[in-house]
Amino acid sequence: MIRRYTLPEMGAIWADEARFEHMLRVEIEVARAQARRGRVPAEALTAIEARARIDVERIAAIERTTDHDVIAFVSQVAESVGPEGRYLHLGLTSSDVLDTALALQLGAAGDLLLRDAARLVAALVTRARTEAGTVLMGRTHSVHAEPTTFGLKLAGWAFEVDRGRRRLAAAVDEIRTGKVSGPVGTYSHLPPDLEAEVLGALGLRVDPVSTQIVQRDRHAALLTAIAILGGSLERFATEIRNLAHTEIGEVMEPFRPGQKGSSAMPHKRNPILSERIAGIARVLRGYAHAAMEDQALWHERDISHSSAERVILPDATILLDYALQKMAGLVEGLIARPDRMRENIERGLGLHASSRVLDALVDRGGMDREGAYAIVQRAALAAADERRPLRDLLAVEPGLASRLSLADLDACFDDARHLVHVPEVMARLDRLAAGSAATPITAKATADAG
Secondary structure, three states: OOHHHOOHHHHHHOOHHHHHHHHHHHHHHHHHHHHHOOOOOHHHHHHHHHHOOOOHHHHHHHHHHHOOHHHHHHHHHHHHHOHHHHHOOOOOOHHHHHHHHHHHHHHHHHHHHHHHHHHHHHHHHHHHHHOOOOEEEEEEOOEEEEEEEHHHHHHHHHHHHHHHHHHHHHHHHHHOEEOOOOOOOOOOOOOHHHHHHHHHHHOOEEOOOOOOOOOOHHHHHHHHHHHHHHHHHHHHHHHHHHHOOOOOOOEEOOOOOOOOOOOOOOOOOOOHHHHHHHHHHHHHHHHHHHHHHOOOOOOOOOOHHHHHHHHHHHHHHHHHHHHHHHHHHHHHHOEEOHHHHHHHHHHOOOHHHHHHHHHHHHHOOOOOHHHHHHHHHHHHHHHHHHOOOHHHHHHOOHHHHOOOOHHHHHHHOOHHHHOOOHHHHHOOHHHHHHHHOOOOOOHHHHHHHO
16 A cells, blocks of 8 residues: 555554565464474574564565565574474465465554544544534435434444444454365375464464465455445545535535635635545545455465455555544544524525424324325425425415414424424434444453364
């Protein structure tokens, strides 16, 4: 992933040094397990533990000759150990090391994403409560519907992120799966009890039936969970972009001193963060598709997945990390404009009260629904065309005057009646806030569960 979207903590997880260090952890744990069984001399294990080092440049130099990254890695580490380095990689196939190390990387990346998601949930809950009474027009088909509150909108986003966080947690838990089962998963070189011992020490579960690799349905599930959460962020970003339209103007992205929106137009204050997040979400969906394509490998494995994964796994986690953190900051700094929200409600000429008038004519006026609908629709269309308040047209509607008093009619235009149950819905945030601080699933917990 390009540096522009790579934040330091997530970027460090995917650095070459980190990848090879995880591979070295696997090699050392296997050597320890073999030493306990007498296959690796104790003095050789001591040398390996004391002297094994990673030299990324040397690995790259060897790979230019071998054209095989694991062989280059093993050769370089063996060089750093000395003669006892011959006991490294004993009984292992490349994927035993690669897939197990990858599980460690993905677990670390997943924990960071879960932390990001928890921060976003907390930011949304806090902001939703702050804006609980900020009334704005709800829109369906981009057309005024009925009033809602900005807080209720944000509360819905909070619950959606929490659902995404839970999907992601399940996928991260499942991805913490390794294998030390040999070339085709038959344990032809190392026994199952050694695998269980090694993976337990690493905090990973055992793939119950592996081939040469850990099966890729797990990776597809992880990237699908990432893409779905990214899709949620795009939905929020799209709403912010829409509400930031000049003609609506109900929210604005934060705009720091010195920031500029256009090289040609000094007045521009564009929703660039929202647009960036929307674009990132599209890439994440593409990565999820590639991950699903990687499931259908030939026989016990081929390496058609490898080249794709070297791009999609680091990039997907890096991008979601960036998008989650940017969205959290955007939610915290988003400028709500209640004056514009009220202005837009009033520009609607009271048309949003049509449903309440319809119900009142049926409930209190005793009209059949079709007749009541015709009266209200006729007045509503005239109000929109003539730019006159719906209440004024209904007040002189002959078919309505005999059915509803002016007090009953005015009650239909009381926006508070639309929002009477909003506090009850907002109270549901209490249980979400209580759960958002839950500790993400850890490698130790996963190992215990497995």
